[in-house]
Amino acid sequence: MNAIVISAVLGVVMMFCGVFTNSKPAVRFVAIIGLLGLLIANVLDMGGYHFFNVNVNGMLAFDIFGLLFNTIAFAATWIYFLLSGRDMERVGVNLAEYFALIFFVLCGIAIVSAFNSLLMLFLGIEIISIPLYILTGSDKRNLKSNEAALKYFLMGAFSTGIMLMGITLLYGAKGSFNMEVIRSGTTTLTPMLAAGLLLLLFAMSFKVSAVPFHFWTPDAYDGAPTVFTSFMATIVKVAGFIAFIRLFEGCFGEVHKQWQLLAAIITAATLFIGNITAVFQQSVKRMLSYSSIAQAGFMLFALVAMNETAKEGLIFYAAAYSLATIGIFAVLLKMKDYTFEGFNGLAKRQPVLAATNTIFLLSLAGIPATAGFWAKFYMLSAAINNGNVMWLVIVGVLCAAVSVYYYFRVIQAMYFKDGEPQEIETSRGFKGLLIVIAAVVVLLGIFPHWLINQLYSFFYL
Amino acid sequence: MIPVLLIVIPLVSGLLAFLIKQEKNVKVWSLLTSLVTMVVAILGIAVFHKPEYLHTDVAWLPNLNSSFSLTMDGMSKLLCLLTGIAYPGIFIATWHSTYKNPHQFYALMLLMQTGLLGVFVASDALLFYFFWELALIPAYFLCSIWGGERRVAVTFKFFIYTFVGSLLMLVGIIWVYMHTPDHSFAMTSFYKVNLPGNTQGWLFWLFFLAFAIKIPLWPFHTWQPDTYEQSPTAVTMVLSGIMVKMGVFGILRWLAPVLPVGLWGYGDPAASMCVIGMIYASVVAMQQDDLKRLVAYSSIAHMGLMGLAIFVTSSIGIQGVMIQMFNHGINIIGMWIVVELIERQFGTRKMSELGGLAQQAPSLAIMLVVVSLANVALPLTNAFIGEFMMFNGVFSSKASNYHYIFMVVGGISIILSAIYTLNMIQKVFYGNTSSLTANARDIRVNEKFVLAVLLIGIVIMGVYPKPMIEATKHAVDAIYSKMFIKLP
Numbered sequence: 001m002n003a004i005v006i007s008a009v010l011g012v013v014m015m016f017c018g019v020f021t022n023s024k025p026a027v028r029f030v031a032i033i034g035l036l037g038l039l040i041a042n043v044l045d046m047g048g049y050h051f052f053n054v055n056v057n058g059m060l061a062f063d064i065f066g067l068l069f070n071t072i073a074f075a076a077t078w079i080y081f082l083l084s085g086r087d088m089e090r091v092g093v094n095l096a097e098y099f100a101l102i103f104f105v106l107c108g109i110a111i112v113s114a115f116n117s118l119l120m121l122f123l124g125i126e127i128i129s130i131p132l133y134i135l136t137g138s139d140k141r142n143l144k145s146n147e148a149a150l151k152y153f154l155m156g157a158f159s160t161g162i163m164l165m166g167i168t169l170l171y172g173a174k175g176s177f178n179m180e181v182i183r184s185g186t187t188t189l190t191p192m193l194a195a196g197l198l199l200l201l202f203a204m205s206f207k208v209s210a211v212p213f214h215f216w217t218p219d220a221y222d223g224a225p226t227v228f229t230s231f232m233a234t235i236v237k238v239a240g241f242i243a244f245i246r247l248f249e250g251c252f253g254e255v256h257k258q259w260q261l262l263a264a265i266i267t268a269a270t271l272f273i274g275n276i277t278a279v280f281q282q283s284v285k286r287m288l289s290y291s292s293i294a295q296a297g298f299m300l301f302a303l304v305a306m307n308e309t310a311k312e313g314l315i316f317y318a319a320a321y322s323l324a325t326i327g328i329f330a331v332l333l334k335m336k337d338y339t340f341e342g343f344n345g346l347a348k349r350q351p352v353l354a355a356t357n358t359i360f361l362l363s364l365a366g367i368p369a370t371a372g373f374w375a376k377f378y379m380l381s382a383a384i385n386n387g388n389v390m391w392l393v394i395v396g397v398l399c400a401a402v403s404v405y406y407y408f409r410v411i412q413a414m415y416f417k418d419g420e421p422q423e424i425e426t427s428r429g430f431k432g433l434l435i436v437i438a439a440v441v442v443l444l445g446i447f448p449h450w451l452i453n454q455l456y457s458f459f460y461l
Numbered sequence: 462m463i464p465v466l467l468i469v470i471p472l473v474s475g476l477l478a479f480l481i482k483q484e485k486n487v488k489v490w491s492l493l494t495s496l497v498t499m500v501v502a503i504l505g506i507a508v509f510h511k512p513e514y515l516h517t518d519v520a521w522l523p524n525l526n527s528s529f530s531l532t533m534d535g536m537s538k539l540l541c542l543l544t545g546i547a548y549p550g551i552f553i554a555t556w557h558s559t560y561k562n563p564h565q566f567y568a569l570m571l572l573m574q575t576g577l578l579g580v581f582v583a584s585d586a587l588l589f590y591f592f593w594e595l596a597l598i599p600a601y602f603l604c605s606i607w608g609g610e611r612r613v614a615v616t617f618k619f620f621i622y623t624f625v626g627s628l629l630m631l632v633g634i635i636w637v638y639m640h641t642p643d644h645s646f647a648m649t650s651f652y653k654v655n656l657p658g659n660t661q662g663w664l665f666w667l668f669f670l671a672f673a674i675k676i677p678l679w680p681f682h683t684w685q686p687d688t689y690e691q692s693p694t695a696v697t698m699v700l701s702g703i704m705v706k707m708g709v710f711g712i713l714r715w716l717a718p719v720l721p722v723g724l725w726g727y728g729d730p731a732a733s734m735c736v737i738g739m740i741y742a743s744v745v746a747m748q749q750d751d752l753k754r755l756v757a758y759s760s761i762a763h764m765g766l767m768g769l770a771i772f773v774t775s776s777i778g779i780q781g782v783m784i785q786m787f788n789h790g791i792n793i794i795g796m797w798i799v800v801e802l803i804e805r806q807f808g809t810r811k812m813s814e815l816g817g818l819a820q821q822a823p824s825l826a827i828m829l830v831v832v833s834l835a836n837v838a839l840p841l842t843n844a845f846i847g848e849f850m851m852f853n854g855v856f857s858s859k860a861s862n863y864h865y866i867f868m869v870v871g872g873i874s875i876i877l878s879a880i881y882t883l884n885m886i887q888k889v890f891y892g893n894t895s896s897l898t899a900n901a902r903d904i905r906v907n908e909k910f911v912l913a914v915l916l917i918g919i920v921i922m923g924v925y926p927k928p929m930i931e932a933t934k935h936a937v938d939a940i941y942s943k944m945f946i947k948l949p
Contacts, residue, residue: 368590368595369591381635412605
């Protein structure tokens with residue numbers, strides 16, 4: 001509860017911040033400190049310090065899984081503020097509003113990670129989506145940004161409608177919005193339930209940009225100001241997965257087999273289309289959009305496998321993927337040319353940027369000794385443990401091999417190709433932070449349990 | 462303690478080498494640390510026999526039952542020794558090669574050594590996979606930065622090939638892990654797994670692909686000639702001398718004892734691939750004009766024979782493979798040194814442009830002839846005993862239905878290898894001198910030294926192979942007994 005209330009309040013604070021001051025560093029400072037406070041409040045929530053005791057009538061349920069995810073999402077956002085906060089200034093004049101909108105998104109994330117009623121799920125998803133439509137179109141004079149926002153909004157509104165329809169049908173079948181009621185009792189596959197389930201599956205697939213509901217993603221991500229693409233492609237995307245998992249976890253047990261096959265097909269399609277299309281991109285930004293689809297395919301393994309390993313793995317995946325992608329976007333933001341050629345010769349001019357970027361790319365590709373390896377490892381383990389979907393596992397690893405192709409193209413450009421490196425201005429703090437993140441990625445790659453064990457032992461011993 | 466040192470010394474010295482900017486200093490530093498590694502490897506084999514020196518087990522991932530567990534047993538001893546000896550040899554032999562950013566080059570070379578030694582001593586499946594992949598990353602950068610003209614594309618192909626194989630192996634490892642009695646990645650637990658026959662069958666192919674790509678066996682070999690040709694020679698030596706042994710080692714350590722039924726069931730198709738590869742590679746080698754490509758293809762043929770000897774499953778053949786892994790490493794490095802010397806002096810690797818070298822550079826000629834003869838496994842050279850045992854194994858195999866055919870076809874490839882090797886000697890060293898070779902110099906002292914040591918080793922091991930046979934006997938029995946326990 002801490003996170004929901006405080007993030008909403010912080011959003012309002014940031015809005016007023018823009019009224020009282022015009023100083024951009026001040027606004028950024030308030031946002032960074034505020035988010036740090038939010039992060040601490042959420043960690044305290046995990047430890048049992050609940051600041052607000054609101055009776056929610058069972059519509060929200062705060063478990064360690066959701067709170068842990070919040071922690072990761074907030075920490076990733078905090079890093080994102082530190083790395084790329086300065087770049088938000090270049091988007092437009094309304095810096096405070098951008099921060100405010102991001103805090104509202106975080107509020108939505110805190111809701112979807114704790115929803116226990118389909119209504120709260122709907123509310124959370126909407127709270128996430130609406131600020132994102134605005135952020136996508138925040139570069140007002142840019143036609144591409146406007147187009148992306150409109151496209152995103154239309155498609156998003158459409159999928160929200162489908163989701164509502166699904167919720168309604170499910171309500172008709174089970175007689176309640178409450179997840180516990182829906183989970184309990186026998187489930188027979190009535191047409192109403194099947195239709196509701198399918199519509200929900202499709203709507204959620206749209207939100208996490210699973211194939212064949214992914215068409216908005218490349219355009220929206222490409223058109224949006226890059227600094228916001230970074231946020232959308234990482235933290236927001238993994239939040240969708242948390243909602244997805246919570247929705248389908250323990251639910252519809254008896255019809256598990258039926259929807260699992262469908263989920264597996266969606267997963268395979270997502271992996272395949274995401275990876276293959278990413279291969280043909282000429283712009284790194286667009287490649288990262290497709291890579292986010294491809295990575296979503298791997299995260300969908302958690303949905304197909306649906307066991308404890310998968311849940312733990314998804315949390316880890318969220319952290320590994322967000323850290324690496326935020327890092328790459330932070331470097332990308334400093335460049336003027338987003339094509340692969342733009343990275344030519346970067347290693348000579350900016351060895352630190354190139355080296356850290358390499359570690360992030362290796363992590364995304366899932367090479368051992370980086371966090372990304374364990375993310376994939378957990379997903380594969382979960383699916384193998386499930387036992388029914390070996391074909392999907394094989395598709396997954398082959399697609400992971402394809403992903404090496406486009407991630408390594410960036411490494412090749414940076415290290416092996418000569419080119420006129422672009423003028424890049426970076427501060428020492430920025431480089432230092434990148435090094436710290438890269439070190440965390442490697443440390444998590446060697447001792448993946450260290451962080452989580454520390455958190456657990458801190459609160460539960 | 463010993464295996465930990467073997468990993469830590471090159472790792473630390475490699476990381477430190479990034480900081481040494483002067484070329485001379487970094488060369489000396491790498492040579493010294495690689496000598497230390499060699500001494501440690503020799504000490505582990507010759508002096509410290511007690512198991513507590515050769516085994517380390519530290520908790521790593523308790524949640525997954527995976528530990529940082531390293532063991533030096535019979536087979537890994539031999540390969541650690543090979544890695545330990547090869548590195549200083551390579552550094553000395555390529556002492557006069559210059560690289561841009563030498564500190565990065567040597568640092569990556571040492572990091573690659575960490576990965577290689579890690580693969581050979583890891584006795585935990587997950588740790589094995591870690592090192593397996595980590596050995597590849599420095600290799601990727603080494604070939605891509607310092608290689609020939611087509612280096613980037615060629616190395617990329619190599620990387621993706623091996624990465625596909627590794628990932629499939631990872632799936633196999635996780636599957637076996639799920640079915641271990643105590644849910645653990647430890648090698649001992651893996652050996653206890655007894656899976657049903659058909660499961661072993663498809664798991665066999667998952668593991669097999671990873672190893673077959675690494676070895677490389679036909680038809681997964683296409684990355685190999687290009688990569689060998691384009692890589693800087695020092696890296697080629699490591700790749701062909703040591704890294705490809707990872708594949709053979711992987712089969713013997715992680716495939717045969719874990720999935721023996723799969724190996725028996727699919728031994729014949731796999732062995733057929735090896736045999737086809739041997740003939741194919743030999744025929745292609747005969748057409749080559751480029752020395753590097755010739756050696757590369759001959760390496761495919763020799764590795765194919767090792768694969769064949771494993772897949773027909775007989776204990777003498779497997780012992781031959783172990784001995785041959787070591788000897789082939791020595792011989793092929795010798796071959797590369799000679800090729801490198803020729804290329805550095807004349808700027809070409811084309812046999813058609815060379816000739817008559819024997820008069821100008823007699824020492825070089827002697828070296829090449831001996832190394833080449835060892836490569837075709839002439840009696841009294843080290844490779845003879847290994848190949849003899851392997852053929853013996855193929856001949857006496859009880860697991861394979863077609864072992865006589867394999868035997869005959871494999872024998873033909875040996876004849877072919879003699880043809881192209883002798884042809885090469887003739888073209889390069891005898892006949893008329895060309896304009897390029899007219900003013901040839903003989904080789905330098907450091908190169909003479911390395912080659913002389915190699916030659917002495919080749920002859921000693923060829924004449925007196927008993928220590929090696931005894932050293933591997935125990936390891937073979939261990940593997941073989943584990944395989945037979947699980948057979949129906």
